[in-house]
Amino acid sequence: MPTSDPFSALVGAAEAAARAPDEGAELDRHGAFPEAAVARLRAARLLAAPLPPDLGGAGLCGSDPAAGRALCRVLTAVGRGSLPLGRLYEGHVNALALVLRYGDPEAQERLAMDVRDGHLFGVWNTEPEPGGLALDGDGNLSGAKIYASGAGSVTRPLVTARLGDGRRQMLVVLLEPGARADLSDWRAQGMRATATGRVDFGGLTMRDAVAVGAVDDYLRPPFFLAGAWRFLAVQLGGIEAVAEAHRAHLAATRRGGDPHQQARLGRALIAVETCRLLVARASALAVAETEDPERIVAYVNLARAAVEQAGLDVLALAQRSVGLAGFHEDHPLERLSRDLAVYLRQPAPDAALTGAAAFACAADSPVHRLWPEEA
Ligand SMILES: Cc1cc2nc3c(=O)[nH]c(=O)nc-3n(C[C@H](O)[C@H](O)[C@H](O)COP(=O)(O)OP(=O)(O)OC[C@H]3O[C@@H](n4cnc5c(N)ncnc54)[C@H](O)[C@@H]3O)c2cc1C
Structure with missing residues (x-):
């Protein structure tokens, strides 16, 4: 039934975008990525929905209890339709929530523009030990992230980079589609269609990234x-x-x-x-x-x-x-x-x-x- 409540409409749109019974079986192979389903989320304006209205979204990540309830229902609806798609959408929402919480107005404006342009975000924190992502004092990035969902398709990952003193800085790295992703290790029993892999950041600099928040904001409770x-x-x-x-x-x-x-x-x-x-x-x-x-x-x-x-x-x-x-x-x-x-x-x-x-x-x-x- 059509409704004028924008949040209920988003829940319905999420349900419709995620529900594609044959797609799940087709994509159940190593290295797969749910391109068409992400395009449906984008077309239904669900990628931008977490942004506040003044940045072009629906306020789904806001502190309004109705928004929280709606986000919960949206995430469950997507997960019910497809857990791999749910994992990717949750990473996107998580990244935007961190940008909106800790990013300065300039970073928020810049990254919101990328969201409106259709970029998929994610949060890549897990890393190899040793060999994790580091940022030196000259603004050079080195090292890698592992278990990075959407590798090659997430073009705006929010990552944590270790500084010389061991503390961590959040960055959104500006990547080209298909770049730097190695999916060869993701041979998991399930969640195959998440394109979860290793991404190497060597050779990139702060010119390829937007800093989000202050040092160690990432794990600041709660x-x-x-x-x-x-x-x-x-x-x-x-x-x-x-x-x-x-x-x-x-x-x-x-x-x-x-x-x-x-x-x-x-x-x-x-x-x-x-x-x-x-x-x-x-x-x-x-x-x-x-x-x-x-x-x-x-x-x-x-x-x-x-x-x-x-x-x-x-x-x-x-x-x-x-x-x-x-x-x-x-x-x-x-x-x-x-x-x-x-x-x-x-x-x-x-x-x-x-x-x-x-x-x-x-x-x-x-x-x-x-x-x-x-x-
Ligand atoms: C489909 C999928 C997609 C993912 N995508 C991403 C992503 O995009 N970005 C990202 O950053 N990560 C991602 N991850 C990784 C995820 O965030 C976790 O890091 C990962 O799932 C942890 O798995 P684990 O079972 O090895 O955890 P662990 O924490 O290693 O737990 C394994 C077991 O060891 C125990 N344990 C943990 N620490 C210790 C300790 N110090 N001593 C003794 N026991 C311990 C735990 O309680 C548990 O019983 C993804 C994971 C999955 C499954």
Whole structure:
């Protein structure tokens, strides 16, 4: 139904742009990149949507609670349609959120122009050890990033570069399409269509980059760490897609009346709904930013641990209910399972859980007051 609410319209557009049932199977090969789907996001103005209206966007990254709820739904809708596309779009949004938070007005204007021109952004932080990205005192870049999604297609990556004193500076590097990307190492079980690879920055200088923020802004709490809620929103979409493949299989095979099958599907539905509630609350706390940074990060970390476990549970339940058919290449569950299993791997999951527990132990409030009732 057409709606005048710009945020609801964006959610609908995201759903439509990501939904292309045959595309996922076609792109399930090493080195692939969802060019057509990114073009649909661009055409639906979803690449520019995170920018504020005065920079040509829809304000999707704003601190307005309605914007936060809409961004959450947009990310989940894209992830439900395609986890690889969701990963790429989440990286784009993440980069713009950092630019809008820390960039000076000149950097924001300059980079917003690139967004409006259709460039895809991303955040490339992971690096080889040794051999990570460094910036010397003369403005020369050297070294590489690894696990860089969209390598060769993301033409405006936000990277962290180590300075001589060990601190880190955020930069958006201005790359040409296809340049410097080495996808040969990305032979993962799933998430093949993310073109995740190694990018070498040797020979580039600050003339090829725009500095964003002050030194060490990247990990300044709570912004980046709390921003993990955005990948949780995408993961939620992937978890919903697996649960839907489970449900559809039971309906199609008329096995849904069996009490064992019903119990497994019921547990999967609880896991999905638990994720939805946790991700909504994590996003509300992170977007409002009215609590102490440690309190916000602890809640997002708790949500990280819960969503990871729920994703693993939903995978196991679906695979047991569908059985061997779900491991055949022509069954929808097969690729969805591989994509979700890979995308659930995020940095330092143990530290997310123990960090939340450490916060609770050190807090001077009882468990029921650790987080506000309404977020
Ligand atoms: C599809 C995909 C796309 C990605 N795209 C990007 C991208 O565009 N940009 C980017 O920067 N990164 C990207 N990444 C990388 C991502 O951000 C993480 O770095 C990566 O997924 C971490 O994986 P890991 O399991 O090796 O993590 P780890 O953090 O190494 O965790 C592995 C295990 O070791 C434990 N562990 C971690 N640290 C320690 C320690 N010090 N001592 C003992 N145990 C420890 C963890 O708790 C966990 O159990 C991508 C990842 C995926 C899957």
